[in-house]
Amino acid sequence: MTYIEPAPIKDKENPLESMMSRFDKAAELLGISDEMYHILKVPRKQVVVGLPVTMDNGQIKVFEGYRVIHSTILGPAKGGIRFDMAVNIDEVRALAAWMTWKCAVVDIPYGGAKGGVACNPRQMSAGEIERLMRAYTTAMLDVFGPDKDIPAPDMGTGPREMAWLMDEYSKAMGMTVHGVVTGKPLVLGGSLGRTEATGRGVTVSALSAMEKMRINPYRASAAIQGFGNVGMYAAELLHERGVTVQAISDISGGYYNARGIDIEDAMKYRADNGGILDGYQHADKITNEELLSLPVDVLVPAAKEDVITHDNAADIQAKMIVEGANGPTSASADDIINEKGIMVVPDILANAGGVTVSYFEWVQNRIGYKWNLERINRRSDRIMKDAFENVYATSQKYKVNMRLAAYIVAIDKVASTYKFRGGY
Numbered sequence: 192m193t194y195i196e197p198a199p200i201k202d203k204e205n206p207l208e209s210m211m212s213r214f215d216k217a218a219e220l221l222g223i224s225d226e227m228y229h230i231l232k233v234p235r236k237q238v239v240v241g242l243p244v245t246m247d248n249g250q251i252k253v254f255e256g257y258r259v260i261h262s263t264i265l266g267p268a269k270g271g272i273r274f275d276m277a278v279n280i281d282e283v284r285a286l287a288a289w290m291t292w293k294c295a296v297v298d299i300p301y302g303g304a305k306g307g308v309a310c311n312p313r314q315m316s317a318g319e320i321e322r323l324m325r326a327y328t329t330a331m332l333d334v335f336g337p338d339k340d341i342p343a344p345d346m347g348t349g350p351r352e353m354a355w356l357m358d359e360y361s362k363a364m365g366m367t368v369h370g371v372v373t374g375k376p377l378v379l380g381g382s383l384g385r386t387e388a389t390g391r392g393v394t395v396s397a398l399s400a401m402e403k404m405r406i407n408p409y410r411a412s413a414a415i416q417g418f419g420n421v422g423m424y425a426a427e428l429l430h431e432r433g434v435t436v437q438a439i440s441d442i443s444g445g446y447y448n449a450r451g452i453d454i455e456d457a458m459k460y461r462a463d464n465g466g467i468l469d470g471y472q473h474a475d476k477i478t479n480e481e482l483l484s485l486p487v488d489v490l491v492p493a494a495k496e497d498v499i500t501h502d503n504a505a506d507i508q509a510k511m512i513v514e515g516a517n518g519p520t521s522a523s524a525d526d527i528i529n530e531k532g533i534m535v536v537p538d539i540l541a542n543a544g545g546v547t548v549s550y551f552e553w554v555q556n557r558i559g560y561k562w563n564l565e566r567i568n569r570r571s572d573r574i575m576k577d578a579f580e581n582v583y584a585t586s587q588k589y590k591v592n593m594r595l596a597a598y599i600v601a602i603d604k605v606a607s608t609y610k611f612r613g614g615y
Contacts, residue, residue, distance in 0.1 A: 210285045212522045214292075217598035220589055227606050234284060235268075235302075236260040240330040242308065244322045256327050258306040258334055261287035264609050267338055268304035269294060269546060271345025271374075272327070272352070274320070278307035289517060290546070292601035293539040297578040299550045304340050306331075312347045324352045328359040335360060337370035337557070343549050344374040354379050370556035373549040382552035384567040385545075389515065390424025390493075391568065392544020392575045396536045397425075397489050397513045398432060399579040404510065404534060409433035412487040414509070416440050416479055417494030418468055421515040421542065423458060425491055430454040434489065438482045441494070443469035445482040484508055492519035499524050507533060514538040529592050537594040539601065540582055547571045 211232070218228055242254040257280055260268040270290040283305045291303030308327055312320055334340050335356075344353055353375045361367045369380035377383070384391075401408055411434045415422045418441045426436050435451040441461075446452065452474055460471055483490065483498065484506040492498050493515030499507065504520075504527035511534040514520065518538060520528065528535060548571055555561055586596035 210288055210518075213525075213594060213598055214288070214602070217595050217602050220591065220595065221599055221603055221606070223602065223606055227609070230609060231262070231602060231605060234259050234261045234287060235263055236334070237280070237284070238331065238334055239280065240327070242323060242326040242330060244319065244326055246319055247316050254308050254310050254323060254326075256306070256308040256330065257283045258304065258331055258340070259283045259287040260302070260304045260334070260340055262291040262302035262605060263339075264605050264612065265291075265295060265302050266300035267302065267336075268340040269299075269301035269343070269549065270304035270306065271343045272306040272308070272348055272356075273345035274308050274310050274312045274323075274347030274352075276309060276311045278309045283307050286517065289539060291605065292598060293543045293546055295601035295604040296540050296582065296597050297543045297547055297574050298604070299547060299574075301341075301546070301550065304342075305345075306342060307345070310347075320352065321355050324348075324355045325359045328356045329363070332360065332363050335371055337368060337553070341370070341549075341553060342372050343546075350374060350376045350381060370553055373552040375552070380552070380556050382548055382555060382567065383562070383564040384571065385548050385552060386420065387424040387428075388548035388571060389421045389542050389545035390426075391428055391571065392547065393421065393425040393491060393493065393513055393515045393541050394428040394432065395544070395572050395575040396541040396579055397429060397434075397491070397511070399576060399583075400511050400513065400534055400536050401489070403583060406488055406510065411435065411489060412437050413489040413491065414438035414482050414485045414487045415491040415493060415515075416445070416482050416498060417492070417515065418457070418461065419493070422491065422493035423461070425493060425515055426452075426454045427458065429489070437487060438474075438477065438485055439468070440477075440479050440482050441468050443467050445477040445479050446471050446474035447477045447482070447485070448474040489513060491515050495519070497521045499528070501527060504528050505531075507531065509533060511536065514541045517542065525592075525594065535593055536579070537597045540578055540593070540597045543578065544571055544575055547574050 238258040240256045242256050243251050286305035287303045294301040353372045356372050360371045375381040413434050413436050415426045418439045438447040486508040488510045490509035490512045496518040499520040501523040504524035513536045582597045585600050586593050
């Protein structure tokens with residue numbers, strides 16, 4: 192099982208505009224100056240490259256690649272690389288900014304970055320993908336670095352691609368540089384706990400929210416849209432904590448059982464069925480849209496962006512939404528959700544478990560020592576719990592929802608750090 196950053200963004204609602212609408216509200220509440228607003232808004236660096244790659248048929252094809260570094264105020268930039276035909280500069284800008292706020296919310300000394308190549312890896316051979324990744328790495332030699340910009344896997348990439356990136360960068364540097372990238376195979380300096388880290392963070396966030404709302408996990412129900420890397424582990428861990436997971440879904444549709452789905456059984460079926468739930472018999476078939484409107488305590492959208500919009504927000508019956516995906520709730524749905532009194536644990540908090548364990552991988556690479564799984568889980572759980580408590584306290588102080596509170600925490604941290612460092 193490879194790790195990917197949660198949820199592609201396909202620009203149904205422009206992702207940059209969606210992110211900025213929330214950023215603007217938080218910045219206004221904080222009362223930051225116009226100067227600071229523009230410092231935090233404008234990406235530090237944007238790189239667009241052409242990547243000539245020799246394909247298996249001998250022809251040369253040129254791919255367009257991107258890397259956006261949004262901020263390095265808190266530390267070196269951090270963010271995944273996605274291989275997908277829909278990659279565009281607006282998407283990469285938005286995701287880079289999200290990474291800045293995500294790292295700030297969980298108090299990790301990273302800035303935000305994101306990268307991508309417009310390609311379809313499903314129609315490419317392993318050799319073509321390797322040559323593309325090595326070409327991308329070579330083009331970014333002046334950008335990447337363990338103290339400058341640290342990439343990671345994302346949609347369409349995984350440990351294999353990160354191993355190629357590390358190798359190509361190391362060749363150029365004349366020495367092995369493990370810390371230039373995270374999400375690597377374990378034998379190349381990858382970290383234990385990385386694969387399930389995002390789903391684990393979603394679980395910690397959900398349990399923290401249940402505690403605030405005085406919901407007993409052993410009497411709680413959940414519906415999880417998406418049964419990939421994030422949703423599957425969130426389902427497994429919530430199930431272990433006593434929550435009745437009544438519904439799960441993937442691209443084949445939703446599966447509902449009022450008495451609770453046997454998550455272990457569903458995971459085994461998925462593994463034996465080509466990685467999808469299609470044909471699963473131990474639950475009733477429903478649509479992904481029906482799953483979103485189930486009367487459960489916890490709804491975890493962990494599949495894709497913009498699944499909760501102004502068109503269906505009024506139908507949501509869950510008591511809380513814990514966002515495992517990036518941008519699953521469109522900006523146009525925020526007011527409707529708030530009016531219904533539904534607590535939302537936003538994406539930049541709820542799915543930050545992945546970047547937290549990426550940080551641990553980088554730290555282990557820098558000190559040349561490996562931590563065991565128990566230590567990694569304990570430390571990541573503490574970081575996620577502390578971050579939740581901080582955001583919740585901020586929401587009470589400013590009398591705003593958790594999403595705006597998370598942005599307030601993040602923007603305040605980055606702005607304050609910039610002031611201490613000083614500008615010119």
